[in-house]
Amino acid sequence: MRSARSINSDRPVVTDKREAILRAAIRVFAHNGYFNSKVADIASEAGVADGTVYLYFKSKEEILHSIFDRSMEEAIAAGRKQIEQTSDPREKLRRIAWLHLERLGADRDLAVVFQVELRGSTKFMEEFSAAGFAEYLSLIRSTFEEGQHAGVFRPELNAKVVAKILFGALDEMATNWILSKRRYKLAPMADQVLDIFLNGVSAR
Amino acid sequence: MRSARSINSDRPVVTDKREAILRAAIRVFAHNGYFNSKVADIASEAGVADGTVYLYFKSKEEILHSIFDRSMEEAIAAGRKQIEQTSDPREKLRRIAWLHLERLGADRDLAVVFQVELRGSTKFMEEFSAAGFAEYLSLIRSTFEEGQHAGVFRPELNAKVVAKILFGALDEMATNWILSKRRYKLAPMADQVLDIFLNGVSAR
DNA sequence: CGGGACTGAGTGGCTATTCATTCATAAGAC
DNA sequence: GTCTTATGAATGAATAGCCACTCAGTCCCG
Numbered sequence: 301m302r303s304a305r306s307i308n309s310d311r312p313v314v315t316d317k318r319e320a321i322l323r324a325a326i327r328v329f330a331h332n333g334y335f336n337s338k339v340a341d342i343a344s345e346a347g348v349a350d351g352t353v354y355l356y357f358k359s360k361e362e363i364l365h366s367i368f369d370r371s372m373e374e375a376i377a378a379g380r381k382q383i384e385q386t387s388d389p390r391e392k393l394r395r396i397a398w399l400h401l402e403r404l405g406a407d408r409d410l411a412v413v414f415q416v417e418l419r420g421s422t423k424f425m426e427e428f429s430a431a432g433f434a435e436y437l438s439l440i441r442s443t444f445e446e447g448q449h450a451g452v453f454r455p456e457l458n459a460k461v462v463a464k465i466l467f468g469a470l471d472e473m474a475t476n477w478i479l480s481k482r483r484y485k486l487a488p489m490a491d492q493v494l495d496i497f498l499n500g501v502s503a504r
Numbered sequence: 505m506r507s508a509r510s511i512n513s514d515r516p517v518v519t520d521k522r523e524a525i526l527r528a529a530i531r532v533f534a535h536n537g538y539f540n541s542k543v544a545d546i547a548s549e550a551g552v553a554d555g556t557v558y559l560y561f562k563s564k565e566e567i568l569h570s571i572f573d574r575s576m577e578e579a580i581a582a583g584r585k586q587i588e589q590t591s592d593p594r595e596k597l598r599r600i601a602w603l604h605l606e607r608l609g610a611d612r613d614l615a616v617v618f619q620v621e622l623r624g625s626t627k628f629m630e631e632f633s634a635a636g637f638a639e640y641l642s643l644i645r646s647t648f649e650e651g652q653h654a655g656v657f658r659p660e661l662n663a664k665v666v667a668k669i670l671f672g673a674l675d676e677m678a679t680n681w682i683l684s685k686r687r688y689k690l691a692p693m694a695d696q697v698l699d700i701f702l703n704g705v706s707a708r
Numbered sequence: 709c710g711g712g713a714c715t716g717a718g719t720g721g722c723t724a725t726t727c728a729t730t731c732a733t734a735a736g737a738c
Numbered sequence: 739g740t741c742t743t744a745t746g747a748a749t750g751a752a753t754a755g756c757c758a759c760t761c762a763g764t765c766c767c768g
Contacts, residue, residue, distance in 0.1 A: 334624075349749040353725095421540070469668070472673075476668055500703040729751105730749075735744075737743100
């Protein structure tokens with residue numbers, strides 16, 4: 301990959317353009333929906349010609365994939381890093397939840413793509429499921445199991461189901477935030493979710 | 505609306521064909537996704553000509569709307585009925601949750617349309633939000649508030665948020681069920697969700 | 709017959725993708 | 739230093755295919 305011409309220290313132009321197209325796509329998809337978005341719209345939003353898009357992406361669909369892949373990768377990496385910084389399972393879950401909503405709340409357009417556009421077809425869902433999504437759920441699950449072994453959480457609960465419940469609750473917060481006309485901070489909602497959740501799953 | 509020709513007691517032919525198209529659409533949308541479904545596919549699945557679809561629906565989009573409107577109406581009516589049959593707020597929520605998953609679990613194709621296809625665009629989401637969806641959330645919310653006044657649930661919790669949490673958790677159960685290859689009963693998951701949820705929100 | 713239900717081939721509009729061409733820059737020759 | 743040639747990134751007009759929707763005509767019932 302770096303065999304040919306890796307000498308030139310900077311290739312800012314290349315990266316910039318690919319990046320510009322991705323950002324433009326997020327904005328356009330968020331506003332019009334994936335299926336109603338024209339490649340021409342993305343190109344003009346990015347300030348490039350239609351054809352240029354195809355120098356960086358194989359197809360319109362690949363753009364959506366790239367958005368998902370990159371964001372998910374970043375999110376999981378950030379999540380793991382947060383988790384390492386504490387050993388208390390409750391605190392770990394708190395950080396995961398907070399981070400989850402903080403990331404989505406920081407970029408409304410990206411949040412729309414994640415919460416709405418990526419759900420728009422079983423085909424996508426299944427592909428994405430297989431990819432990072434399942435990994436994210438299992439990050440929550442294993443953290444919970446850790447807490448079960450430590451005696452912090454109720455041992456009789458099914459960790460897989462518990463993970464889905466927490467994820468589902470957070471997911472709904474995000475979706476509602478997107479659809480709401482009122483503007484409020486998304487991340488703090490994590491505390492309200494966790495209050496109920498932790499209260500529900502903690503060993504007495 | 506019923507001013508013209510409400511005399512004919514039965515219009516089975518009309519109803520039958522409209523019904524057949526709706527059912528066919530649910531199946532086709534569930535398998536291919538809304539945007540990848542051709543009106544011609546729906547017509548042939550329903551056993552009618554392309555043009556016939558337009559005798560019953562103004563557009564492809566209206567078909568999707570009709571599916572949503574009818575199902576949501578039924579679901580809410582069924583929910584209210586269940587609620588009337590008990591006065592215990594905890595039991596009311598239990599019935600709502602169970603019913604929620606039971607209905608989706610009974611018709612996989614319909615569930616796919618609801619969980620996946622209807623989420624595929626902010627435009628739809630907003631319209632649907634405005635319609636029955638918000639009503640459903642507020643059904644949960646007011647039941648919860650009732651419980652708060654009765655001293656059963658923690659009074660300091662924000663009922664709106666609580667409703668979203670319960671809904672989100674159930675919603676995630678349904679989505680996961682759809683995507684899962686393994687076949688299991690969806691409705692019983694309601695108990696696991698409620699176990700944690702009620703434990704989390706109940707006054708001590 | 710009259711009229712409504714139904715048909716399905718055809719039309720129009722739309723848009724993802726391609727590709728011949730342009731042009732700024734790099735590389736080499738002197 | 740400057741002219742010539744090579745390179746490939748970028749362009750955007752053209753293509754090709756798709757599909758929602760229409761409508762002229764057929765069918766059938768009373």
